[in-house]
Amino acid sequence: MQTDKAITNHTEDKLNREMFVNALAQEILAIQNRDCTVIGLYGKWGAGKTSIIGLLEQLLHEKYYFTAYFNPWRYKSEDIILRELFMKIIEGARSDRKLESKWEKLGVLFSEYGQFISLPSANIKGIKVDFSKPLQGLVTGLGRLFKGKSTIDDKKAAINEILDQLAVPLVIFIDDVDRLDVAEIRSLFKLVKLTADFNKLIYIIAFDEDIVAKALAQNYGTGEPGDGKAFLEKIVQLPLRIPTVPNKERFTYTINLLNEWAQSQAFEFPEKYQALFVKHFKDLHDNFIKTPRDSKRLLNAVSFSYQCLRDEVNVYDIVLLETIRIFLPAVFDELLAVQSELFKLQTGENGYTINNKKSDAGVAFEKRINMYAHTLPLIADVTDYLFPFNNLFNLGFNSNRSEKIADLFAHQRVAIRRYFDRFTEFKIAGEDISDLEFKGILSRFNTLPYSELTDEIQRLCMFPKNDIYRLFHYFRSQLEETGKINVATMLCTKEHFYFDNSFESRFFRMIDLSLELLAGVGQMKRIESLRQIIFTCPSIHHSLSIIYDAQYVSDRQRDAKFHPIEALKDITKEYIFKIQRLPLADYFKNVDDEKCDILCHLIDQYGDAEKFRTELINFLDQKPENVMLFIKSMLPMSYINMSPIGQYSNRIDYDKFRTIEQYVRREVLIEKCLIVYPDAYQKIDINPDERQSMEIDHKIIIQYLLFARSEQATEMSDG
Structure with a gap:
């Protein structure tokens, strides 16, 4: 924490003000006249006025000058300000041993001088305070109150006579004047000009000229700041502006x-x-x-x-x-x-x-x-x-x-x-993992086998999947070979990361990043890692999506395309053989979220396609509603207005129905659909807007029947 404490030594001066301070010191040393001198240090708040005072004070001490630092902001009222100012002067006189015999007399004179001083009443923050009584009790113990017929000028002359004997002038720094209120500013300058303008005194007053001038203008002139500045000119003999720092x-x-x-x-x-x-x-x-x-x-x-x-x-x-x-x-x-x-x-x-x-x-x-x-x-x-x-x-x-x-x-x-x-x-939000923690996890991903990362993976699963994706995506250059394999394995096999069919998920392709990471791994490890990912992923459909993306990745992600392709084909054949031994019903457990179009395509290419079609017909014969499981498993979801929840479109692309008919004949599909929705043909020609209130399965059946009618008409026309 940097404090606002002013510097006091030239070794602390980082703004090169030494030349200014030295010149001011020389100017003070050159003063020969006995009259009171007032020097003004003008500068805005924070400009370094107090620091310049500290540097100047150090130089003057080296020349055996007595200096006193006086901050009127510390005192509550004008009478206390004046008393403290007199005390500073007396303290300075005591610093000159030649005046030792005059100390007590000087104290008495100040006490007597104080009796003549009266301050006018003033409003301070709304409270009228009467300072009209003479100051009493000044410099108690320094002298007895003498009574006589002397005037205030006589007392002042007597004080000046003693101060004239000082070897060097007394230097009194008055700081923070611009922090006083308006009445206090006026009173202070009146004291310096009339009451405390003794011989052999040098006042160095530091303040913001604009603030002080505005305060003085309210009593001395028309109220314009220029009037206040004109008044200052009558008091300050040497006005100095704090040096501008380039x-x-x-x-x-x-x-x-x-x-x-x-x-x-x-x-x-x-x-x-x-x-x-x-x-x-x-x-x-x-x-x-x-x-x-x-x-x-x-x-x-x-x-x-x-x-x-x-x-x-x-x-x-x-x-x-x-x-x-x-x-x-x-x-x-x-x-x-x-x-x-x-x-x-x-x-x-x-x-x-x-x-x-x-x-x-x-x-x-x-x-x-x-x-x-x-x-x-x-x-x-x-x-x-x-x-x-x-x-x-x-x-x-x-x-x-x-x-x-x-x-x-x-x-x-x-x-x-x-x-x-x-x-x-000023914090890491609850759903945001800190970079420091993430980098620690990344470091362990780079060094530990996947089996030893249970705690780290569990921790990452506590945060939104897309945020973790972004982190691995943008910090992927820091992943080493082991780290790349571990991240790809986690993203592809942990349901928290791969299971998401929302519209937003299209922009956070876990598979793309995983394949890109595996592309940066040596060939043998790459092949074994991909095989391990595909065979350990809990989701059949996600494993098939990984295979499909690895083989048919877009040009945009061509750097992530899997090599060697023959190894990928061998893995695919082995995996297709495995899943074709499962009950067909396992393919259709979650048709809204896990689609079968990739499964059908890969079985056609690498598996037993005839066996699959035979089992599919048997599956449809088991229960009439199974036809809808199959049809919906082949239809994509639509995300209207970027909704996070997918819906089946009211205008399904006919190409999707043509793909479905590659696996089940049209007459079989129509037969099964009419069992599910016997009134379908009666509703087929209703206005599309009226279908909005239909059940989802019924809307899909109506669209399929419209497709079938269109195809039949086209076939008859071509025939």
């Missing part, structure tokens, strides 16, 4: 803080994305991080987020998002409000959509962050870097967006939704 030095300061923090956390900033991060961070830094205090606040926020998400979110993205959150809060709030737009344009694995027209969402977003209009281009650039799929700032076809999704995933970028959610929630 953007490059400020940025270097912040980067050094980040590097020191990284060393304390025993990690190194990754090389991947470093150049892009530096570019975008510098753009934000130059415009919004203006002071050392800003840098420390950012580092503290980054440190906290990192402690919550260590090794779980890209550290560069954490820095950029924390910068936006702290210094562009309206932008951050809007990003949270339109999260869905940040991930909207994702397309393929190797790229994403680039539009050359700004979306309506982007136009509305810009309006809501209009207060940052002057920096909108850099906000767009940073947003585009963090969220390359965003639908807010589409920078056009000239943009170079070359990162692959796999890279974004592997490097835990917030462009991937799971990592952005982690950042915003």
Whole structure:
């Protein structure tokens, strides 16, 4: 945690302010006149005013100057402020041993001087406080109260006479003036100008000029800030502005803080994305991080987020998002409000959509962050870097967006939704496995035999299958040969991963990934692993799907095509022989989810096709409703409007019925269907919309009979 403590030693100066401090010290050493001198240090909050005071104090001590640090913000009222200020002056006088004989007299004079001082009543936070009574009890024990006819000027002159004998002036630093309320600011400057302007005193007052000028303008002038600044000119003899730190030095300061923090956390900033991060961070830094205090606040926020998400979110993205959150809060709030737009344009694995027209969402977003209009281009650039799929700032076809999704995933970028959610929630969600845990499991997959991975597999089955698929997909380059075999075996034989006929499952092809992994294994191990997977998978239909995909994989996945093909054919023949020894009813246990089209095709190609057709007719003869099990096992499910639940279509492709008739003759099918639905021909010509209320089996039968009638008409026409 970086504190806001000011530096006190030049070895701690990381902003190269030594020249400024040395020049100010020389200016102070050159002061020869006895009059009270007021030096103003002007700077915004966090600009380093207190640090400059600390460095200056060190130099003045080396020249035997007495210095006192006075912070009026610590005290509750003006009378206490004045009392403490007088105490600092007396303390300074006691530092000069030449005045030892005058110490008691000086204390008495301050006590007498205090009796003449009265402060006007003032409203402080709505409460009227009367300070009109003379201050009493000042510097108790330092002197007796003498009574006489002296005026306040006489007492002040007597005090000055003693202070004139100081070898060097007393330097009093007054800090945090801009933290006082309006009444306290006015009172303090009145004290410095009229009440405590003694000889041989140098006041160095540090404050934000704009804040103080605004406070003074309410009493001295028309209320405009310029009036307050004009009043300051009458009090401050040497107005100095805190040196402006160039953007490059400020940025270097912040980067050094980040590097020191990284060393304390025993990690190194990754090389991947470093150049892009530096570019975008510098753009934000130059415009919004203006002071050392800003840098420390950012580092503290980054440190906290990192402690919550260590090794779980890209550290560069954490820095950029924390910068936006702290210094562009309206932008951050809007990003949270339109999260869905940040991930909207994702397309393929190797790229994403680039539009050359700004979306309506982007136009509305810009309006809501209009207060940052002057920096909108850099906000767009940073947003585009963090969220390359965003639908807010589409920078056009000239943009170079070359990162692959796999890279974004592997490097835990917030462009991937799971990592952005982690950042915003400061946690790993209950349904999200941490990257640290996953990498540990991946390591064990690489080294242990499958039989010893029971606990790891059970743990992975606790998370959504598609999330685990993504992890293995995007971290597949880290899998060694044993790991590839183990992952392929798990994805293909554990029901949690392979059993899913939803629309979404079409985008998470466990078989494709498994075959791709096996393609990277030596030939002998590849053949044995595939055979083991096919013969141990609990689902006949899934084993057959693996065989089919391995043999007929699409061109898109040609790298995953199984070789040697002859070995695959031998495995297929052996497996078909095995399943043809099972009761045929085993094929039709779950016809809505496990289809038989691949089974029929592979039996035709590698098995006993005649035996299969004979057994199929016997199966249909056993019970009339078995015909519907067979027909539905050959029909695909439709996912209307991407519904997660499949349905049989109201407009079944006639090619599907033609395939069915390759295994059972038409007249047999019609006979069995009419047993199931005797009134089918009476309903065959009703409006298709009226079929919506029919039972599923009846709707399928009606469509089959329509197909059969159409085919018969075509055959008669051709004949």
